Amino acid sequence: MMNPLKTLSRREKLGLLLIAGTLLVLPFMLATVGTAWVRITNFAVLFVLLSLGLNIVVGFAGLLDLGYIAFFAVGAYVYGLLASPHFGIHLPFWVILPIGAAVAGLAGAILGAPTLRLRGDYLAIVTLGFGEIVRIFMNNLSNPINLTNGPKGINRIDHFQIGNVNFAGTDTFFGLNFSGPIKYYYFLLVVLMAVIIINRRLKHSRIGRAWVAIREDEVAAKAAGINTRNIKLLAFSMGATFGGVAGGMFAAIQGFVSPESFILNESIMVLAMVVLGGMGNIWGVIAGAVLLSFMPEVLRYTVEPVQHALFGKMLIDPEVLRMLIFGFALVLTMRFRPAGLWPEALHRREMTENRT
Amino acid sequence: MSEVLLEARNIGKRFGGVQALKDVSLTIRPREIYGLIGPNGAGKTTLFNVFTGLYPRDGGEVLLNGKPLSLESPHTVAAAGIARTFQNIRLFNNMTAIENVMVGRHVRTKAGVFGAILHTRAERAEEAAIRRRAEELLHYVGIADRAHSLARHLSYGDQRRLEIARALATDPILLALDEPAAGMNATETVALRALIEGLRNDGLTVLLIEHDVKLVMGLCDRVAVLEYGQKIAEDVPEVVRANPKVIEAYLGTSAH
């Protein structure tokens, strides 16, 4: 397992190359259809990041966190507050993103601490409550001192800026027009690669094994010498850190943040992505996240016209349909494919992962 | 070094109104196989769980190598050098055999999140050492060929061995086995007996709870008998076997 590429067959290497090539030219292909699709792709990548973060908590460590979106919110608000006219502070993104990640990570540890002794189902409901508390605070911390600007949220958030290149406008490099969303796309792609590598390394590390051991049997993990309290806190904290980074980028890409972006349904959506893809399996989770982020958009462009054509009016709002799909994804996956649509190819791993 | 490895003094434990353990004291000497027997419900597993930090005790103390042992939490007990197995095997079922053993190395290694993320030289070296040690241990208990099978795919006997390998991975000075022969057939029991004797010959001290009195009497250097949460005998097997209280406890016949 020293070099992951070494263990791949020729065909797999070819496949990887193909994927890499597609990912590199994707935004320009999408831009020909419409810039909206580049934006949609960017949000999909954000959700992949979120899913990979939640995957550490739910997939690796087996801790059902239903308030995960709160850490996304923390990252987004940290970015919004430190790069907008709200306080008149305009720090560069490479300063704020680490701050946001750290604050979210800390929040994860603080929120995680009181829940550590709890059994799985209690944990779920407490994290759900925490998520709500964070949202209530975002909504109300506009009085008496205006911290969050209440339900209106924070507007006119700064775009990323690297040197002279501002992510708001269009630049031309090598004769190609890089619009704002396209620049964000490449930035997100780099972050995504980093997050995937980090996830993989964590998974195959001493800490990652401890997480899975806790998920499999907490008592046995303790008896085998694992300080389950610390290791669980670490899972919360790591997951939250990823959420914080994603939140910061979300704030910059969207240009505004408000509490309504961070409702429970969003936590459920991320959970559905993790569960559908296959808890614990990095590639499965990515696939689940991509599928569930694009599906609603595809539906938006198909369900409406189809319904108008069939019934002459809208019967099912695509937004409702979206949530129904997430609900059914959770229920049906648990019932029929509890390991997810793309379960870990354990047998293949058993075969390929031989000696170091 | 003292001639006593582990000394338990007046251990007490009650569940609600039930006194599960009452003033149990025992001493385990280095490099011996110490058996703990008793009828069902005598408190053997409870005592085990107290020793290994799983249950908080109500009274008494445990000394390991003459120093008080913190029974606060199972992982501190493991760090102090007591490793255990469970009566109803508890493995990490969806991890491979070798991964199960690697988890056992956790308490003796130290790479953290940053080491893992940065994949530092130290982390890679430690990781390689963990894997090497795990392979050795799998070989030692005799299931090296199953290293990459999922724990749940192993046979019952192999699962027992894997659990012992995982316990050994924590570098224990005392290995506590909770009814390791339960559910085993005669051949498996013989092999298990050889394994336990081998462990002792390699310098380990073994605490054994067992239902199979024949196995205990044949294998152990000394034996303690629990009945209704109290120790009624502690001596070499021949003496214990002849103890009328023990006979009464096991046969239920009244010797009065």
Next chain:
Amino acid sequence: MDILLQQIINGLTTGSVYAVVALGYTMVYGVIQLINFAHGEVVMIGAMVAFTIITALAGTAMPPTFIVLAGVLAAIPVCMGIGYSLERIAYRPLRHAPRLAPLITAIGMSIILQHIALLIWGRNPLAFPQIIDNPSFNIGGAAISGVQIAIIMLSLLMMGGLSWFVYRTRFGIAIRATAENVHVAGLMGINADRVIAATFVIGAGLGAVAGVMFGTYYGIAHYTMGFTLGLKAFSAAVLGGIGNLPGAMVGGILLGLVEALGSGYIGDLTNLCHWPGATSWMGERCANGADFVVFGSNYQDVFAFLMLILVLVFRPSGLLGERVSERA
């Protein structure tokens, strides 16, 4: 007007609704150790069904009490049906699956029910039609309305009825035996499947009435009302000791009181200008009788969650619970 007494009355009202909803959570949890996340949505659907019937009949000449009763009587079987189907279709197949599976299913069912309600009733809240006049009585300087009296009485009646059922009837004994140990109960000839289904059905029936009461009290029913109500009722169940029927009742009422008193007084308590010596460090912010309220009554919903967390951290078995909520 006596604010303290008024808050107590209001707290008792919402608290008794929480208690009735909490019974649904606690019964199911007691028997199969599952948090039925979808219970809050069942309660919501009860309110929506009843409001639909009540609105439809509001124009007729029928007596108002009859109309409300018709609404409740329509809601109960609908909710019982949903409760039964939930158990049958979603949870039963997962009874031997790892713990996370039924929990995730429960969350999924909750989302599904909520959005089906959205499809049926739309995004706008249903209003309770003006068919009953709601007299107000004065007791000790505080007002208590007819609806409040009805809610408290009806809740007490249901709690009493359920207690009688569980502690005094044969089937109740079967429920308690199953809660104690499913396998042993099975050996004693108790049909565990029937008992488990029954707890879902009974809980849903109680929930239906609770939903109508809650909606009537606030005058509206909305497809999102089940979420917060459910979360609070679950907190109440944990507060009292989950799995414990009297616990759910006490927990619900206590939570209602804490919430009412908390939101009633938090504004005053966190008004820094009212703190001793405030003028020295708050300066002109407090000049001319100005206020500086850090946390106002809009934090009302936080109390339930804070209480839930505090209970879980300091007394996980709840106020009346004896069972330890952690597995060894």
